[in-house]
Amino acid sequence: MPHPWNPMSPRASRLFAPAFLVLACLLAGCATTAVPPPVQQALDRAGLPADSLGFVLQPLDGSRAPRGRRADEPLAPGSAMKLVTAAVALDVLGPNQRGRTELLAAMPPKDGVIDGPLILRGGADTDLDWPALWGLLRELRESGVRDIRGGLVVDRSLFQPTRLDIGQPPFDEAPEFPYNVIPDALHLNGSLLELVLQAADAGVAARSVPAWQGLRIDTREMALASRACKDWDEVWQPATATPEGDGWRLALHGAFPAGCRQRVALQLVDRQWLVTHAVRQLWAELGGAMGSGDREAATPPGTVVLAAHAGRPLAEVLRGVMKRSDNALARLIYLQLGAQAAQPGEATLAAAGRVVRQWFAAHGLDDRGLVLDNGSGLSRTERISPAQLAGVLRASQAGPHAPDLLAALPVAGVDGTLSRRLKNSLAAGQARLKTGTLRDAVALAGFVPDATGRPWVFVAFVNHPEAAAKGRPVLDALVDWVAAQR
Numbered sequence: 001m002p003h004p005w006n007p008m009s010p011r012a013s014r015l016f017a018p019a020f021l022v023l024a025c026l027l028a029g030c031a032t033t034a035v036p037p038p039v040q041q042a043l044d045r046a047g048l049p050a051d052s053l054g055f056v057l058q059p060l061d062g063s064r065a066p067r068g069r070r071a072d073e074p075l076a077p078g079s080a081m082k083l084v085t086a087a088v089a090l091d092v093l094g095p096n097q098r099g100r101t102e103l104l105a106a107m108p109p110k111d112g113v114i115d116g117p118l119i120l121r122g123g124a125d126t127d128l129d130w131p132a133l134w135g136l137l138r139e140l141r142e143s144g145v146r147d148i149r150g151g152l153v154v155d156r157s158l159f160q161p162t163r164l165d166i167g168q169p170p171f172d173e174a175p176e177f178p179y180n181v182i183p184d185a186l187h188l189n190g191s192l193l194e195l196v197l198q199a200a201d202a203g204v205a206a207r208s209v210p211a212w213q214g215l216r217i218d219t220r221e222m223a224l225a226s227r228a229c230k231d232w233d234e235v236w237q238p239a240t241a242t243p244e245g246d247g248w249r250l251a252l253h254g255a256f257p258a259g260c261r262q263r264v265a266l267q268l269v270d271r272q273w274l275v276t277h278a279v280r281q282l283w284a285e286l287g288g289a290m291g292s293g294d295r296e297a298a299t300p301p302g303t304v305v306l307a308a309h310a311g312r313p314l315a316e317v318l319r320g321v322m323k324r325s326d327n328a329l330a331r332l333i334y335l336q337l338g339a340q341a342a343q344p345g346e347a348t349l350a351a352a353g354r355v356v357r358q359w360f361a362a363h364g365l366d367d368r369g370l371v372l373d374n375g376s377g378l379s380r381t382e383r384i385s386p387a388q389l390a391g392v393l394r395a396s397q398a399g400p401h402a403p404d405l406l407a408a409l410p411v412a413g414v415d416g417t418l419s420r421r422l423k424n425s426l427a428a429g430q431a432r433l434k435t436g437t438l439r440d441a442v443a444l445a446g447f448v449p450d451a452t453g454r455p456w457v458f459v460a461f462v463n464h465p466e467a468a469a470k471g472r473p474v475l476d477a478l479v480d481w482v483a484a485q486r
Contacts, residue, residue: 033069042477046470048462053474055460056390057482060397060447063454066390074369074383075461078436079325080443081377081384085334086318086408087392088359090401092337095315099125099336101186103136104303109145117150118290118306120279121299122186123158124336126329127311129189130210134282139307141286151293152279154272158185159335159348162296165271171378176238176266179378181328183335188275190328192265197232197256199224204256209263212274213281214247225255232262241269248273272296315404322408322434323416327376334375349374360388363395377436386459389445393457397447406432409446412479422476426451426483433458433479440464442471444478450485458482 054070100123106116156162165182194209204222225235237254276294321329338352353372360367373379410416413428417435436443445459462471
């Protein structure tokens with residue numbers, strides 16, 4: 001019979017070996033350290049040394065001793081670090097936690113007039129897109145407000161500092177792409193500008209969606225290329241954004257595939273400009289008027305809420321974060337961990353790291369060697385050992401939010417970042433694993449059922465200068481090995 005895998009069952013606590021026992025076993029050297037032969041063959045075919053691979057494998061019920069290699073060495077996990085953020089957030093924030101955006105004023109409107117500024121306060125709302133902003137402003141307009149005398153105040157003060165993106169060096173050569181966005185508490189439309197790019201006989205045409213006033217897009221330096229439309233970003237070169245009066249001139253560079261049309265979202269213009277101009281344009285289109293005085297500031301005490309928007313519950317948001325490996329939303333959730341625990345004057349990232357380490361301690365996990373940065377894995381410094389991440393996975397399945405984490409993970413050969421991997425594996429449609437990719441690190445971590453249906457905790461990293469190019473078949477071979485066990 002298949003092994004029962006129901007983390008909510010009454011016998012769950014007896015099925016799951018405590019994390020600290022697994023770690024103790026690893027530290028004592030009682031786990032098998034040999035690389036399984038099919039995996040060694042995959043390493044040989046890839047030309048990767050055996051010491052590039054670190055892993056921990058064990059049935060979730062603890063019925064076998066763990067098998068591990070480099071189990072206690074801090075390694076680069078890539079986006080597998082999102083498992084830590086997700087597990088801790090589900091426990092600390094709760095699966096029903098929602099981000100919230102508010103429109104406020106110093107006092108209730110009178111005769112359709114706000115005698116002062118309109119305040120747009122960010123509350124880590126994961127779903128604040130252009131339609132949501134329009135809905136907030138429409139609600140305000142339909143309440144009878146027509147004139148805002150004091151301009152717009154944007155409040156990002158939930159996180160400290162309010163703009164973590166300012167002064168940060170680019171992570172790589174593509175800072176404008178969505179995976180590189182460093183979020184703030186407002187995170188309006190992901191701080192992204194949406195463009196429609198269209199190849200034509202005369203060159204490349206581009207327009208923003210929506211069409212924002214004050215934004216001029218120049219495509220004269222773009223050429224047409226003989227490329228597949230799906231590879232448009234391979235001939236893209238970073239755009240140049242230059243202030244122009246009260247707006248921006250956006251010069252696009254590189255090339256674009258002939259006969260192609262793409263709608264893309266990129267981080268191209270100053271986010272404060274984009275917020276203020278979007279609010280002003282939408283408010284004017286709704287028939288409202290707004291005075292001058294736009295600025296960024298914290299909301300003063302005694303204000304009144306005029307309209308509000310709530311994002312989806314955390315458990316729903318995590319499905320997109322984990323399946324698509326959304327770095328910006330993972331960072332936003334990690335910052336929320338810090339915001340709810342930060343002491344006066346404490347930086348939000350530092351507070352988030354403290355919350356994670358407290359969670360480790362509460363679950364009997366050793367945090368030595370753990371290096372936290374932004375919670376997404378898009379980092380050159382974040383480190384976690386295979387044993388530590390295995391402990392996080394085991395602890396997550398012993399708690400009440402186990403189904404939420406499982407539902408968020410990509411399914412092998414089916415969806416998310418695993419939709420094209422492991423399709424012919426015994427684990428296809430069964431294993432639930434988070435991927436991780438940096439240029440020198442690849443990872444898979446989650447749960448793989450064996451041939452009897454018994455779930456195994458699975459954590460595997462390849463750290464090597466050629467990991468991204470050669471490491472995935474090695475990890476897939478390890479999945480196949482687990483899936484064949486009895």
